[in-house]
Amino acid sequence: MTEVSTTQGALRGTATDHGWKFLGVPYAAPPVGELRFRPPAAPATWEGVRVADSFGPIAPQNPSMMDAITGAEPETPGEDCLYLNVWTPNTEGSRPVMVWIHGGGFQIGSGSSPIYDGEAFARDGVVLVSLNYRLGELGFMELGAIDPDYAGSGNNGLRDQICALEWVRDNIAVFGGDPGNVTVFGESAGSMSVSLLLASDAATGLFRRAICESGGVNAASTAEAAETLAAQYLAESGADDVAGLLALPVEDLMAVQSKVLMERFADVEATIEAGGDPLTFLPFRPVTDGGLVPLDPLAAIASGSAPGVDVLVGYNADEWKLFALMDASPIDDETLVRRLDMVSGNGAALADAYRTMGGDAPAKDLLNNAFTDLLFRRPAAKLLHAQTSHGATYAYRFSWQSPSMGGMLGAAHAMELPFVFDLAHMPGIEVLVGPDAPQVLADSVHGAWVAFATEGTPSLPGGPQWERWTHDAYNAIDLDEHCRPILDAHDTVDAAWEA
Incomplete structure (x- = not known):
């Protein structure tokens, strides 16, 4: 065992094969009671030594499809969820x-x-530091129109993340970390969060580098959409005001969330059409409130909201295939045009552009390509474009095709994660990557992430030179068993999207 002294008190960690881990460390006060729907408050201090040998509760949430797929044991949820975990090779050094x-x-x-x-x-x-943050209505429901005293509550989940980064700044040195060399990274909603942190003045100076895996600033909801959601939620809850929501048990809040989501899933096309965006299926998300999150996050980044921050940004080649598993609707050419028209107003031209690229591919595959571009590839390019004048910018495309589920997943959303964490052979993960996932790919991806955090360049062990992405050259690395440079430009379909 080893002990460290944080600003809150002493912690005792446990040994691992490669150093030490400290689990379940509180970085903010429990957001319970009157602190529900409030920004994170300072954590308590303690006397003596706190044994950090078990994870804290996770944010309240409903059962997930991913747990069912991987067979993972469910974790214990609770409103007292603002905890982080630290793995370190040694508590000495920097x-x-x-x-x-x-x-x-x-x-x-x-x-x-x-x-x-x-x-x-x-x-x-x-x-390595991992953290929990508030989810769903507890972290991302804007209540300001219902009660002005709760204005900004729609971004409390982001505030939790910033609070954790401040904790890292103030404490990580005692774990052997350099507070001046912090890389924040995330995937999906985590990547969307990182992208929005790049735009937020509140996060300035808290990290030196950022890695965004499959998610950009397009995730943010407008204030109008957030207020509509809050009104819908309040009506479903049976409460009259925020005080009524505070009085409800958290289990009741989760049940209301399920009702709201089911209403949005009841008619796929109606939901897309109403929002003009497939992300209407993720109603609880950060809000462009003009406070913590700028009204135009991309413009804020382009104006220099993250000076000197180097970024590595990318996406997976078949992102939408994961979400397509939840949509049993038959997709023919007519449906392809109709759905593309819902999100662009230019459905026929877009369908023609994807048909030109895809040849005889089924309409469902073309729709997957289009939604992958809409929600992941194009936002990644826009983020790179915005930051390239303010820091080094690197890009990737993860294209390794998983054999799992008869090849239905391909390079779907989240497929890169087992390789980033070098856990492609962990029991249970084979349901996603198959039994023979290539270790050479894990060596490349994990090694590149480590190199970027360490040196500022995502170099590949024994691989090709990773050139910077620029306005003039959309340089990227295609991450597959044989990593190779590509020019990730899509002029034909991008012209159709922008028409």
């Missing part, structure tokens, strides 16, 4: 730090999930 923000559509997930075990990062000389 090593690069990586702070992981998990995904899950702002509704599910945790930093303590087994698929985010930080041991491989500690093995390779990095201090």
